[in-house]
Amino acid sequence: MxxxxxxxxxxxxxxxxxxxxxxLAGLVREAALRALEDAGLTFADIDAVVIGKAxxxxxxxxxxxxxxxxxxxAAGKPVMRVHTAGSVGGSTALVGASLVQxxxxxxxxxxxxxxxxxxxxxxxxxTHLPFNASLVVGAGGYFAPHIRExxxxxxxxxxxxxxxxxxxxxxxxxxxxAHLRIPGINREMVESTPMLWEPIRYLETCPSSDGACxxxxxxxxxxxxxxxWIHGTAMRSEPITVAGRDVVSPRAGRDCAxxxxxxxxxxxxxxxxxxxxxxxxxxxxxxxxxxxxxFAAEGEGxxxxxxxxxxxxxxxxxxxxxxVLSSNPxxxxxxxxxxxxxxQVRGMAGEHQVEGxxxxxxxxxxxxxxxxxMWIVGSSKP
Amino acid sequence: MSEDLVATHVxxxxxxxxxxxxxxxxxxxxxxRDRRLVGVRTAGGRVLVPPLEYDPDTGEPVTEEYxxxxxxxxxxxxxxxxxxxxxxxxxxxxxxxxxxxxxxxxALVHAVDAGSPKALRPGMRVRPRWRAATTGHITDIxxxxxxxxxxxAPVRAEYRVTPGRALTRFLEGVRDGRFVGGRCAGxxxxxxxxxxxxxxxxxxxxxxxxxxxxxxxxxxxxxxxxDPRAPEVPFVSAYVLxxxxxxPMITxxxxxxxxxxxxxxxxxxxxxxxxxxxxxxxxxKWFEPTGEPDADLDDSTGxxx
Numbered sequence: 001m002x003x004x005x006x007x008x009x010x011x012x013x014x015x016x017x018x019x020x021x022x023x024l025a026g027l028v029r030e031a032a033l034r035a036l037e038d039a040g041l042t043f044a045d046i047d048a049v050v051i052g053k054a055x056x057x058x059x060x061x062x063x064x065x066x067x068x069x070x071x072x073x074a075a076g077k078p079v080m081r082v083h084t085a086g087s088v089g090g091s092t093a094l095v096g097a098s099l100v101q102x103x104x105x106x107x108x109x110x111x112x113x114x115x116x117x118x119x120x121x122x123x124x125x126x127t128h129l130p131f132n133a134s135l136v137v138g139a140g141g142y143f144a145p146h147i148r149e150x151x152x153x154x155x156x157x158x159x160x161x162x163x164x165x166x167x168x169x170x171x172x173x174x175x176x177x178a179h180l181r182i183p184g185i186n187r188e189m190v191e192s193t194p195m196l197w198e199p200i201r202y203l204e205t206c207p208s209s210d211g212a213c214x215x216x217x218x219x220x221x222x223x224x225x226x227x228x229w230i231h232g233t234a235m236r237s238e239p240i241t242v243a244g245r246d247v248v249s250p251r252a253g254r255d256c257a258x259x260x261x262x263x264x265x266x267x268x269x270x271x272x273x274x275x276x277x278x279x280x281x282x283x284x285x286x287x288x289x290x291x292x293x294x295f296a297a298e299g300e301g302x303x304x305x306x307x308x309x310x311x312x313x314x315x316x317x318x319x320x321x322x323x324v325l326s327s328n329p330x331x332x333x334x335x336x337x338x339x340x341x342x343x344q345v346r347g348m349a350g351e352h353q354v355e356g357x358x359x360x361x362x363x364x365x366x367x368x369x370x371x372x373x374m375w376i377v378g379s380s381k382p
Numbered sequence: 383m384s385e386d387l388v389a390t391h392v393x394x395x396x397x398x399x400x401x402x403x404x405x406x407x408x409x410x411x412x413x414x415r416d417r418r419l420v421g422v423r424t425a426g427g428r429v430l431v432p433p434l435e436y437d438p439d440t441g442e443p444v445t446e447e448y449x450x451x452x453x454x455x456x457x458x459x460x461x462x463x464x465x466x467x468x469x470x471x472x473x474x475x476x477x478x479x480x481x482x483x484x485x486x487x488x489a490l491v492h493a494v495d496a497g498s499p500k501a502l503r504p505g506m507r508v509r510p511r512w513r514a515a516t517t518g519h520i521t522d523i524x525x526x527x528x529x530x531x532x533x534x535a536p537v538r539a540e541y542r543v544t545p546g547r548a549l550t551r552f553l554e555g556v557r558d559g560r561f562v563g564g565r566c567a568g569x570x571x572x573x574x575x576x577x578x579x580x581x582x583x584x585x586x587x588x589x590x591x592x593x594x595x596x597x598x599x600x601x602x603x604x605x606x607x608x609d610p611r612a613p614e615v616p617f618v619s620a621y622v623l624x625x626x627x628x629x630p631m632i633t634x635x636x637x638x639x640x641x642x643x644x645x646x647x648x649x650x651x652x653x654x655x656x657x658x659x660x661x662x663x664x665x666x667k668w669f670e671p672t673g674e675p676d677a678d679l680d681d682s683t684g685x686x687x
Contacts, residue, residue: 020531060537128610131545131553131662144603145621152601152645152679198604198616239581243571243628 002101004381006227007342009039009216015179015327018117019210024061025071028113031212031332032072035109039216040224043073046216047105052082052092052112053331054366057124059115072111084237086139086279086366088112089213089334090373093362094233096217097375101230106222113212114329121208121330140205140282142368144197146247147284151199153248156287156302158199164283165190165204165325167311172322174312174351179209179327204283204325211329213336220381228342228377231359232263240368247369253292256372261294264359264376270295270304273376274357275317275344277337279364281324286310290318293363312352320344320352334364338375345379406435409448415518419510421486423447431486432520452483454529455490457506462499472525477502481526493525501528551590552576553661559653563627565589574627593626595651597669598677600630604640616640622649622669637670646676 011034013019019027028051036042049072051065061067065081072079084091089112096110122138150156169185172178182189193202218224236256238245245251257269266272278293280286290301295316304310310318319325321340324333341362343349349357358379365372403411406422410433413420421431422444429449430437437444460479466472471493479502480489495511496502508526516522545553548564552575555562563574568585578587602620605612611634612619618640621630635643636652649669659665 060535130543131549138607141603141605141607141619144605145601145619148603148645149601195604195606198606200603241573241629242581243566243569243573244582 002098003103004220005097005100005230006218006220006223007215007230007339007346007377008218008223008225008227009035009037009041009214010339010343010346010348011035011038011214012177012336012339013211013213014177015209015211015329017179017208017210019115024059024064024113024115025068027115027210028068028111028212028214029071031113031214032109032111035111035214035216038225039218041107041216043109046073046077046107046109048078048080048096048099048108049074050080050082050092050096050099050108050110052088052110052335054083054085054088054114055124057119057127058121058330059118068111072109078105084235084366084371084373086281086330087235087334087364087371087373088366089332089336090279090338090362090364090375091235091334091371093215093217093335093338094235094373094375096215097230097233100217100219101233103219106219108217109214110217110335111212111214112332112335114331114333115210116208116329117210140197140200143282143285144200146369147282147288148199150248150284150288154287154299154302157306159187159191160287160302160305161199161201161204161283162187162190163305164280164286164310165201167305168280168283168319168323168325169203171312171320171352172326175321175326176350177211177327178322179207179211180322180325199284200282206281206324206328206333207326209327209329211327211332213329213332213339215335215339215342226346226348228345228360228379229381230375231265231378231382232260232374232376234259234263234372234374236372237367238370240370248288249292249298250369250372252370253289253365253372254294256374257293260361260374260376264378264382266359266376269293269361270309270316272359273316273361274359275320275341275354276361277321277323277340277344277363278318278361279324279334279337280319281328281333283325286318289363293361312354317354320349320354322352334362334366334373337364338362338377341375342377345377347379404435406433406444409433411518411520413448413450414520414522415516417512417516417522418450419452419483420448421451421483421488423449428487429485430488431483431490449485451485452510454507454509455481455483455486455526457494457502457508458482458489458504460494460502462502471521475499476525479508479526481508492520492523495525495527507531548576548578550661553663555592556663556665557659557661559595559656559659559665561593561595561624561627561651563591563593563624565591571628572626573629574624574631591626593624595624595653596672597622597624597627597630597649598679599635599643599645599647599649599669600679601645602635602643604643618643620649620669633666634668635670636668644676646679648672648674648677 236252238252287301341360421429422433460477507529564587566580568583618635
């Protein structure tokens with residue numbers, strides 16, 4: 001795994017439908033300055049900057065890393081951009097960490113963002129390329145059939161998706177940065193919203209958010225403040241179309257989890273991981289990923305959700321921050337998972353802190369559930 | 383009442399009344415004619431805009447100190463006028479707004495040309511649009527306009543797209559009413575549409591295989607959002623595993639109500655008449671049920687057994 005690396009600063013913007021008051025540059029700078037402030041550092045202390053965001057078609061800004069370098073104090077420093085679709089926030093953290101773990105840099109600033117209000121993600125993901133035989137409408141249209149197949153295979157009752165939609169929004173009420181904060185959120189409210197891509201209801205989907213997240217990663221001899229130590233990092237990918245592909249529980253996700261657990265010495269994730277921030281953009285992906293990540297046996301994930309195990313006061317809290325279902329600046333959503341995992345083991349998650357959290361999982365996925373990025377962070381050195 | 387006993391009557395002083403402004407209002411209007419906005423300071427220190435001659439709090443005369451304010455200001459509250467009347471300052475929908483000009487302690491009522499009520503919000507920043515010719519009247523300001531906070535940046539990329547060799551083979555098949563796949567020499571999987579390399583093992587796919595135009599719905603979504611490729615809402619987009627293929631294709635299901643579509647349902651392609659066919663997937667109108675019993679599904683991949 002290379003040299004030790006720790007998260008020493010986390011910065012987030014408030015996530016909301018539209019940030020009319022800032023440019024793209026102002027948005028990323030806001031998150032970066034908060035991360036630096038958390039670490040007690042300035043741009044001058046940073047050796048390299050890694051930027052992540054989802055497809056350029058979302059804002060129509062090509063090579064945003066070139067445009068954003070000034071705002072991130074990157075003049076005269078290495079700056080690069082990462083893109084792995086929805087998992088990009090996670091991959092961005094891992095690329096940044098690898099620069100420290102490899103001994104190339106002492107302190108790396110990682111930043112990810114999306115300003116979804118500048119266009120429309122469903123438009124950007126549904127480009128109607130000529131000759132294409134596909135009939136997919138946005139991310140929801142793509143994932144709905146896979147959710148249906150999970151429901152069939154597992155025999156999960158219909159209301160499990162609703163439970164996740166409520167649970168994550170209840171958590172969001174405890175997170176000052178969360179986008180969707182719906183007072184009095186309950187099952188009736190979720191079930192009264194229309195089916196968009198059946199079996200996905202409106203309130204079972206993530207919002208479209210503007211926002212940015214940043215972290216300062218440091219080598220062991222550069223650690224300041226309260227560190228979250230990286231215990232394992234892993235990325236995996238697989239083709240979107242391949243014979244025999246299991247779209248409900250993709251092999252790349254299982255392999256990625258196995259790799260990160262091995263590095264961190266985790267053999268029983270449900271018991272050993274105190275809190276998990278997992279990329280759940282559609283509510284049913286919680287039980288699906290509970291199985292894919294080995295927190296539950298195949299076909300059993302929904303039972304953990306139904307029993308309340310993944311609630312903030314459950315035995316294995318998932319998405320204490322409110323998760324992607326509550327805030328979704330797409331390019332940043334993965335980095336937020338990784339950052340929230342770090343906040344938990346640093347004991348700095350505020351009202352949604354899981355008491356005594358010592359080991360946390362950050363997870364992101366993207367594309368047609370074909371790119372995966374994960375890390376495990378802990379309060380003590382690996 | 384008889385129509386004969388209704389008459390229109392106009393009361394309008396010929397030429398219009400005069401209004402003597404007095405020194406305070408006069409100063410305001412004079413500055414306005416010069417495209418400046420001023421307020422007057424009260425003895426208590428407040429800046430009134432538009433100015434008043436007597437402090438409404440104390441009844442005392444205001445001071446002789448005039449303070450330049452604005453020209454930008456902040457919208458405090460508004461009423462939307464959806465159907466402007468003849469005497470209104472704008473001939474299109476607008477807002478009457480209370481505008482607190484920078485440096486003023488009171489708000490000015492004026493029109494805001496915001497386009498849509500959705501564009502307005504408390505705290506919105508606005509600036510005056512002046513008339514070409516000013517005369518010393520409040521209408522020297524035609525209206526207020528939102529400050530520039532965003533712009534439209536058209537981005538257009540135009541490509542010549544060709545389908546490539548493999549997809550061309552597939553589309554030629556579709557033109558002839560058949561589905562062409564390819565069998566991987568390494569792992570024997572049959573890919574539909576035809577492709578030239580296997581995503582699993584990387585081998586070259588050389589062997590062309592024709593697969594059936596019948597298959598099984600492995601899973602599907604009922605879409606309630608309209609799409610130009612679907613005739614109506616709701617429509618079903620389904621993964622159909624064609625008989626003889628190892629990868630499902632996403633297609634429209636028709637000829638059956640959306641909520642009667644099932645996983646495992648047997649379906650067949652509905653082709654448009656031969657004379658209407660082109661090198662395009664539009665040759666397949668949709669897939670519809672064959673009426674056969676449902677197929678078993680494979681739990682490991684969601685494909686048909």
